[in-house]
Amino acid sequence: MKLAVIPGDGIGVEVTAEALKVLRKLVADLETTEYDLGAKRYNATGELLPDADLAAIREHDAILLGAIGDPSVTPGVLERGLLLNMRFALDHHVNLRPSRLYPGSRSPLAAQPEIDFVVVREGTEGPYTGNGGAIRVGTPHEIATEVSVNTWFGAERVVRYAFELAQTRRKHLTLIHKTNVLSNAGAIWTRAVETVGKDFPEVETAYCHIDAATIYMVDDPARFDVIVTDNLFGDIITDLAGAVTGGIGMAASGNIDASGTNPSMFEPVHGSAPDIAGKGIADPTAAILSTALLLRHLGRDEEAERVERAVEADLASRGTDPIVTSEIGDRITAAL
């Protein structure tokens, strides 16, 4: 298994080290190549994602990413030039984000509901395309546009992926959008669910607007099994999902090219958290759970389940002691 590793910035470096402990124990033929991408490289050389790095990264079976972002760099530069650049260049059209309230974890919701759903977020379209611009910048007449680009091609393939996933789960798929306002894009998504749904007669479908979805996420998250949604709504709803399942420190994600043409990339949903970086107190669970998604993506279901079970056991046995990054990594690795 040839793995490109991009520890990135801040706690990304720390949690990636723990994720690698887990992978090394499980995968005998693991070959890792580290790529120095992120704030340090950018500040030293001005480089974000040089062609040579991207070409080299393409040669791997998968990519493990820590986190990107540092206060020393203008907000957005690393995100767009590196993270989104990679998602787009490698056609990571399925952004897979499971949410579970693990036994032993506490939700900030008083009801402690059962939460176990997966968000399938589109990863290469919507308002993330960088379309749009501005004129008369800095004058009283400034106008700026952001263009959300939506294609049948893009929606259909991710909706199909979501139906396939729902078919293996509780057979329920919810589309989240804002069709009452964004009618052009909404029409594509609605039609994609109707059309692809004909191939999955057993999967029940539901729809809710993004605003109402945030209410359900708080009042009744158990209603969700698989959610399919666009790039921006997926960004928003998965952070909220992370919060209600007891913290973004447990939220894993996969940026997947479902065609298999390009290597897929696995990363915790959380960011580089400069405020706690370097202290060894970041929770590596999201990074470790991302390796489970990586293993499953590469067909190693059995190993993926071992990771998930070890994480579950660790969460169930955690007391109220403060988190020590390396100890959690060691404990989970030992429990594999």
Added chain:
Amino acid sequence: MKLAVIPGDGIGVEVTAEALKVLRKLVADLETTEYDLGAKRYNATGELLPDADLAAIREHDAILLGAIGDPSVTPGVLERGLLLNMRFALDHHVNLRPSRLYPGSRSPLAAQPEIDFVVVREGTEGPYTGNGGAIRVGTPHEIATEVSVNTWFGAERVVRYAFELAQTRRKHLTLIHKTNVLSNAGAIWTRAVETVGKDFPEVETAYCHIDAATIYMVDDPARFDVIVTDNLFGDIITDLAGAVTGGIGMAASGNIDASGTNPSMFEPVHGSAPDIAGKGIADPTAAILSTALLLRHLGRDEEAERVERAVEADLASRGTDPIVTSEIGDRITAAL
């Protein structure tokens, strides 16, 4: 006081009746004119917001709206053709949405945090402008765009309103956006906060991305005092705010033309709720609290406070009995 009343659809009709009970008791010179707009009118005549109605509505001091939307009409038609049409035609650029966890109300959050903030949502720009379109509709090559339009003029005026409001409150203003991805629009908003902020040196400012904002809304909503944000992010975050403060049944809103040129419109944040319409079990509190916003907007601060105090008293004394719409209206009216 000349009031245009649009009860609208579903529970809109029921909660508006209660809001009017309150206003009639407080305002001796109240003159109301009802406008039959919504699903019934549309289904009977095909009319959404005829010019004659709009012209007549303009002649009032303010507008009281119940809710718009019915399953008999294609989703989006009434919303865009009537509700958004009105917000745009009357230049309702400030969409004011206070969130409070009232004593006696329970939040679904285990922590029962102190929640008392106001969202100032832009109401006439962003992805709500109806810009965009689609080509090759229904083919595998369909492309649809949604264009978010953002102007300095539009952002500056609503940011200024938000600063003025923050100045009268806890002097803290948070901008919510997604500047790391939507860089063109983000630049306008960021610069508007920096620039207008110079006129309000006492107001502390903060920024958070919309995705992170949903986490804060669950983990630490007490951090917010005044929030300023664009049309779409405001739509999303205010529904979530409604949920964490114990339900969208208490969330009031004002669609305000701060220039005073056009009448402002006051409405509960909730929709027409066809599932419970006609049963007399909708909570009229959000509609009644919207009349407090209306009264304050028309300079009747003292009456506005009486409404708020009567609502507070009612919420504090509510048991677990099921809600009866007219009883709550009667109780609050009696307590004025």
